[in-house]
Amino acid sequence: MSKLVRFFFAIILVSAVLFYTVHELNNSEGYSGRNTLTIYNWGDYIDPQLIKRFEKETGVKVIYETFDSNEAMLTKIEQGGTTYDIAIPSEYMIDKMRKERLLIPLDHSKLPNLHYIDKRFMDLPFDEDNKYSVPYFWGTVGIVYNSKMLGGKKITSWNDLWDSDLRNKILLIDGAREVMGMGLNSLGYSLNDTNHNHLHQAKRKLDLLTPNIKAIVGDESRLLLENEEASIGLVWSGVASEIMSENKNLEYAVPKEGSNLWFDNMVIPKTAKNIKAAHKFINFMLDPKIAAKNAEYVNYSTPNKHALSYMPKGTVNDERFYPSPELTRKLEVYENLGKKNLAYYNELFLEFKMHRK
Amino acid sequence: MNNKITQNLYLLPYALWIVLFVIAPLLLVLYYSFFDIEGHFSLMNYMNFFTPVYMKMAFSSFWYAFLITFISLIFAYPTAYLLTKTRHKQLWLLLIIVPSWINLLLKAYAFLGIFGTKGIANSFLEAIGVGSKQILFTDFSFIFVSVYIFIPFMILPIFNSLNEMNPSLLDAANDLGASKWTTFRRVIFPLTINGVKSGCQVVFIPALSLFMLTRLIAGNRVITLGTAIEQHFLVTRDWGMGSTIAVFLIIIMFLIMSVTGNRKRGV
Numbered sequence: 001m002s003k004l005v006r007f008f009f010a011i012i013l014v015s016a017v018l019f020y021t022v023h024e025l026n027n028s029e030g031y032s033g034r035n036t037l038t039i040y041n042w043g044d045y046i047d048p049q050l051i052k053r054f055e056k057e058t059g060v061k062v063i064y065e066t067f068d069s070n071e072a073m074l075t076k077i078e079q080g081g082t083t084y085d086i087a088i089p090s091e092y093m094i095d096k097m098r099k100e101r102l103l104i105p106l107d108h109s110k111l112p113n114l115h116y117i118d119k120r121f122m123d124l125p126f127d128e129d130n131k132y133s134v135p136y137f138w139g140t141v142g143i144v145y146n147s148k149m150l151g152g153k154k155i156t157s158w159n160d161l162w163d164s165d166l167r168n169k170i171l172l173i174d175g176a177r178e179v180m181g182m183g184l185n186s187l188g189y190s191l192n193d194t195n196h197n198h199l200h201q202a203k204r205k206l207d208l209l210t211p212n213i214k215a216i217v218g219d220e221s222r223l224l225l226e227n228e229e230a231s232i233g234l235v236w237s238g239v240a241s242e243i244m245s246e247n248k249n250l251e252y253a254v255p256k257e258g259s260n261l262w263f264d265n266m267v268i269p270k271t272a273k274n275i276k277a278a279h280k281f282i283n284f285m286l287d288p289k290i291a292a293k294n295a296e297y298v299n300y301s302t303p304n305k306h307a308l309s310y311m312p313k314g315t316v317n318d319e320r321f322y323p324s325p326e327l328t329r330k331l332e333v334y335e336n337l338g339k340k341n342l343a344y345y346n347e348l349f350l351e352f353k354m355h356r357k
Numbered sequence: 358m359n360n361k362i363t364q365n366l367y368l369l370p371y372a373l374w375i376v377l378f379v380i381a382p383l384l385l386v387l388y389y390s391f392f393d394i395e396g397h398f399s400l401m402n403y404m405n406f407f408t409p410v411y412m413k414m415a416f417s418s419f420w421y422a423f424l425i426t427f428i429s430l431i432f433a434y435p436t437a438y439l440l441t442k443t444r445h446k447q448l449w450l451l452l453i454i455v456p457s458w459i460n461l462l463l464k465a466y467a468f469l470g471i472f473g474t475k476g477i478a479n480s481f482l483e484a485i486g487v488g489s490k491q492i493l494f495t496d497f498s499f500i501f502v503s504v505y506i507f508i509p510f511m512i513l514p515i516f517n518s519l520n521e522m523n524p525s526l527l528d529a530a531n532d533l534g535a536s537k538w539t540t541f542r543r544v545i546f547p548l549t550i551n552g553v554k555s556g557c558q559v560v561f562i563p564a565l566s567l568f569m570l571t572r573l574i575a576g577n578r579v580i581t582l583g584t585a586i587e588q589h590f591l592v593t594r595d596w597g598m599g600s601t602i603a604v605f606l607i608i609i610m611f612l613i614m615s616v617t618g619n620r621k622r623g624v
Contacts, residue, residue: 069591069592071591071593072591072592074594075590075591075594168491171576174572174577176592214494214576215493215494215576215577215578216577216578217572217573217577218572220466220469220573223469224469224473227473227475228474228475229473229474229475229493339394339395339593339594339595340394340395343394343593343595346592346593346595350410350585350588351410353577353580354410354413354414356578
């Protein structure tokens with residue numbers, strides 16, 4: 001019995017010491033505890049130094065949490081019980097959240113830096129007049145491949161992946177829209193297609209790809225491609241640019257049949273408690289120098305036109321990561337297909353994953 | 358009279374716990390399972406479940422959970438037996454339990470490195486002349502890592518029941534002329550059957566709904582019902598279908614518990 005009491009006492013003591021330390025640390029850095037800003041973002045999607053700098057400049061303490069899919073983020077915001085002040089969803093999700101009244105309109109007078117954003121990325125169909133969202137990063141979905149491991153072979157189209165030489169070499173993203181989109185694009189259909197016949201054709205085509213697939217993974221794909229565990233991967237452009245700087249044998253291609261063009265924007269969800277600090281943060285991130293620094297850390301393409309002049313010429317002029325408007329015109333943005341169609345996409349994707357070699 | 362009131366008072370925390378955290382969630386899961394994706398009341402989810410896709414998934418969940426449990430048992434029983442024979446058994450037992458203190462995700466990531474093309478496992482295979490093999494993202498790696506993660510939970514109950522066994526029973530068996538194998542079959546194993554049963558339950562039930570390892574270690578080449586539940590709750594947000602699968606799993610678990618559970622003595 002006395003042992004048990006001692007055990008509980010020790011736990012309480014350790015908790016108290018930890019609590020006190022946190023409190024002291026916060027005080028020494030000048031945080032009052034009430035003035036906080038909770039950011040809900042994708043993993044590894046901001047330069048941590050910028051958060052420190054924002055805290056120092058404004059005295060607002062930042063709490064940073066991450067998610068790994070738009071849907072997971074939506075579930076958490078919808079269910080309530082969270083106090084996210086800033087979230088960074090993708091375009092189709094912004095459209096959905098806007099319609100479900102989960103977003104707070106932005107006060108443009110508090111965002112003087114907004115004019116630095118390239119007009120090309122403003123006023124897009126998923127959020128006209130940028131009433132609810134401000135561009136953060138943009139990019140494409142494409143194929144990263146290791147030209148050395150493939151013996152100098154080049155990959156330029158989706159259909160190249162069905163080559164029987166590529167047995168057990170391909171890593172896919174564990175995302176229904178990305179993978180089904182690849183199947184649809186390879187057949188010449190739109191990646192927003194909802195025709196059941198077309199979707200079935202795409203699924204059957206994907207089944208044929210099974211022998212070439214090594215694994216269907218999440219964020220670990222960057223590690224596996226960088227370490228040459230696999231030679232081909234379906235990835236987002238930022239992942240490609242990040243691992244390409246680590247491994248010189250890697251190449252990136254946006255397939256010629258077309259692919260996905262995406263935008264991640266900053267929004268203030270309904271759960272926000274500190275709307276003032278949220279505007280401050282958005283404006284801070286729009287500053288060209290800050291945006292440039294962030295883009296160099298994250299490796300995705302910044303929509304901030306003025307930030308480009310603070311970045312290396314080699315990066316900015318790289319058509320693979322900063323494709324011109326002529327090139328992006330061929331790409332498609334995901335549309336919000338509605339719950340029922342999305343469920344159908346997922347049903348087929350699940351069936352595809354079940355298909356054995 | 359007074360005694361009865363205090364007795365009921367003692368019952369209160371238990372009753373509250375059961376109602377709030379066991380019965381209410383189960384009813385909620387059951388309730389949600391009757392709604393389709395549009396939020397209309399329907400039995401569609403149950404009809405959907407009995408289609409080849411989900412049946413295949415249910416089968417593979419069972420098959421892999423069975424393999425994981427069976428292999429764990431094969432390795433755990435002799436290990437537990439050996440442990441009871443060692444001098445510092447508590448220390449050895451502790452060493453087996455220590456890995457279960459480490460976060461599951463960390464262990465899974467470690468195996469990504471070990472089983473990689475340039476990992477330790479492949480270096481070893483090359484050194485002994487077998488040559489490099491694809492280990493990661495195979496059935497083998499999935500089962501190996503799962504067994505590695507679950508085996509402490511199999512060893513513990515078996516160890517406890519072996520440890521509690523009265524050694525004089527073995528002497529008695531020996532004196533009566535039983536061979537070693539007969540002693541094991543007629544004395545040791547029947548006396549430790551409860552440990553084996555609870556070990557199997559503790560391993561089989563979580564193994565049935567494994568989901569994270571299926572992606573990390575098996576690269577989604579193994580799809581279990583756990584994967585489907587995760588996808589329905591987080592991606593499609595079709596809570597109805599997710600709940601239906603959960604209801605099915607709960608029913609199966611009850612069945613397993615009642616089959617492997619303790620029957621009354623003397624019956």
